[in-house]
Amino acid sequence: MTEKKKTFIMNGVLGLQGTLFILRYEFVQESESSLLYKTQKQRMELDMLYVSTRNAAEKVTASQAILKGLAENGGLFVPEQIPTLDVPVDKLQDMTYQETAYEVMKLFLTDYTEEELKDCIKSAYDDKFDTSEIAPLIKAQDAYYLELFHGATIAFKDMALSILPHLLITAAKKNQVKNDIVILTATSGDTGKAALAGFADVEGTKIIVFYPKDGVSPIQRQQMVTQKGDNTFVVGINGNFDQAQTGVKQMFSDPELAKELDAAGYQFSSANSINIGRLVPQIVYYVYAYAKMVKSGEIKDGETINVTVPTGNFGNILAAFYAKNMGLPIGKLICASNENKVLYDFFTTGTYDKNREFILTSSPSMDILISSNLERLIYRIAGDNAQKNQELMRTLQETGSYCISEEMRARLKDFYGNFASEEETASIIGEIYRDAGYIIDTHTAVAAAVYQKYKKETGDVAKTVIASTASPYKFTRSVMTAIDEKYSDRPDFELVDELQALSNVIVPKAIEDIRVASVVHKTVCEVDKMQSVVREFLKMDA
Numbered sequence: 001m002t003e004k005k006k007t008f009i010m011n012g013v014l015g016l017q018g019t020l021f022i023l024r025y026e027f028v029q030e031s032e033s034s035l036l037y038k039t040q041k042q043r044m045e046l047d048m049l050y051v052s053t054r055n056a057a058e059k060v061t062a063s064q065a066i067l068k069g070l071a072e073n074g075g076l077f078v079p080e081q082i083p084t085l086d087v088p089v090d091k092l093q094d095m096t097y098q099e100t101a102y103e104v105m106k107l108f109l110t111d112y113t114e115e116e117l118k119d120c121i122k123s124a125y126d127d128k129f130d131t132s133e134i135a136p137l138i139k140a141q142d143a144y145y146l147e148l149f150h151g152a153t154i155a156f157k158d159m160a161l162s163i164l165p166h167l168l169i170t171a172a173k174k175n176q177v178k179n180d181i182v183i184l185t186a187t188s189g190d191t192g193k194a195a196l197a198g199f200a201d202v203e204g205t206k207i208i209v210f211y212p213k214d215g216v217s218p219i220q221r222q223q224m225v226t227q228k229g230d231n232t233f234v235v236g237i238n239g240n241f242d243q244a245q246t247g248v249k250q251m252f253s254d255p256e257l258a259k260e261l262d263a264a265g266y267q268f269s270s271a272n273s274i275n276i277g278r279l280v281p282q283i284v285y286y287v288y289a290y291a292k293m294v295k296s297g298e299i300k301d302g303e304t305i306n307v308t309v310p311t312g313n314f315g316n317i318l319a320a321f322y323a324k325n326m327g328l329p330i331g332k333l334i335c336a337s338n339e340n341k342v343l344y345d346f347f348t349t350g351t352y353d354k355n356r357e358f359i360l361t362s363s364p365s366m367d368i369l370i371s372s373n374l375e376r377l378i379y380r381i382a383g384d385n386a387q388k389n390q391e392l393m394r395t396l397q398e399t400g401s402y403c404i405s406e407e408m409r410a411r412l413k414d415f416y417g418n419f420a421s422e423e424e425t426a427s428i429i430g431e432i433y434r435d436a437g438y439i440i441d442t443h444t445a446v447a448a449a450v451y452q453k454y455k456k457e458t459g460d461v462a463k464t465v466i467a468s469t470a471s472p473y474k475f476t477r478s479v480m481t482a483i484d485e486k487y488s489d490r491p492d493f494e495l496v497d498e499l500q501a502l503s504n505v506i507v508p509k510a511i512e513d514i515r516v517a518s519v520v521h522k523t524v525c526e527v528d529k530m531q532s533v534v535r536e537f538l539k540m541d542a
């Protein structure tokens with residue numbers, strides 16, 4: 001007797017009201033001897049399609065959107081509809097992180113088979129994370145800190161970047177891609193290392209990371225320039241993050257370059273948070289956190305919670321917005337900025353204006369003047385109108401600012417924006433340490449400070465989850481000096497040991513590793529030389 005069941009999959013296409021749906025039927029042969037195939041699950045799935053925020057006619061499947069990264073004319077892919085969470089919380093509350101991930105991601109990535117998706121999840125959320133909970137929830141004072149920094153590089157980018165390479169490689173196989181995939185990334189610090197760690201030595205891929213030479217923390221820099229793997233390449237640029245990002249975007253949308261790459265057996269893809277394969281995995285932990293709060297009795301099933309997110313490129317908070325739109329009981333989405341407070345100004349005035357001084361802060365991963373993922377929200381509040389969105393984005397490109405209509409502003413009710421100064425950020429780190437014995441990093445501190453402002457302003461006492469986006473060990477100097485000025489002139493690695501003594505949290509492996517690793521990436525270039533550097537690395541001019 002064999003237990004093995006044979007599965008047959010049949011695809012069909014159905015046109016409905018001008019939209020193409022791809023249908024999938026699964027037939028399962030129940031036993032060797034049965035002559036009839038049953039339609040197990042009796043599942044007729046409508047594949048979720050992704051549409052460009054700048055061109056309503058550009059529609060692709062999930063795997064194609066992940067493969068392309070960016071849509072044709074600089075647009076971003078968004079799901080045509082946000083699916084509804086179809087598992088009740090009383091089931092979710094007993095699920096592992098991996099099981100929750102499957103329940104959420106299967107609704108978005110409908111052209112991945114169950115087996116493919118489960119394999120991706122298994123390869124991503126394994127012992128690269130230092131806790132089987134993957135994303136623990138810690139209560140300190142009156143907030144719940146969702147620790148998203150237990151992965152390989154001790155920052156929240158690991159949550160998505162540990163699964164993206166697997167989603168991408170699977171997508172390439174599904175779409176018969178023969179070229180090697182070249183991941184091109186601009187980083188303000190954390191993305192770079194997390195992407196490098198995710199893609200290093202992944203067959204069929206190369207990864208090139210550009211970072212602002214003087215715009216990342218010493219530990220972030222050390223993490224990147226010591227990256228191992230023959231397929232990795234790390235370049236410092238004499239410029240800021242926005243310039244790095246603009247350079248990368250230009251290469252992505254250069255059709256000539258794409259042709260040359262193709263001839264050389266390459267194609268670009270993006271690991272930046274504009275890739276939908278980054279966004280979808282980030283929805284998971286909001287669902288997971290909510291279910292865990294119900295399980296531990298902190299909230300009742302159905303009770304509304306708020307979410308506070310330290311924000312830069314607007315990816316993490318957008319994932320929370322999608323979670324809310326899936327039906328998760330989230331009230332306010334509290335958007336926390338540092339002194340680069342473009343988003344706060346946007347939420348309070350309806351004008352997005354990047355024409356201002358760029359400030360280097362102690363939360364460098366949020367030092368951003370163009371929040372790329374905001375475009376997905378703009379598209380949404382414009383009534384899913386690609387043309388309207390494109391007009392605004394063109395204005396942004398030409399003038400550096402745009403202004404949304406009153407009607408669009410009215411659709412931003414779910415959001416509250418505020419910012420924390422450098423002083424407020426440092427002061428709350430000290431306060432929470434003294435009061436609760438809990439040490440948070442500078443990015444998380446921006447969120448904690450903004451949450452306090454929100455409470456004071458509104459009196460809202462709903463339970464609140466704060467996305468805790470980096471380990472304090474990643475920003476040791478700023479964190480320790482915030483606790484006590486006396487640490488300000490001590491060497492970095494000495495401070496690591498002091499932090500361990502204060503926090504009783506052991507030094508993460510990611511930090512131990514770079515103490516001894518040697519520097520392997522020494523390239524530095526001017527902003528206008530980024531393309532030549534890429535050609536050189538890929539040996540395209542040879």
Ligand SMILES: *Cc1c(COP(=O)(O)O)cnc(C)c1O
Binds near residue numbers: 155317366443469470
């Ligand atoms: C990337 C990052 C952020 C900002 O997240 P976005 O999704 O870009 O808004 C905040 N904190 C840390 C530590 C980060 O690495």
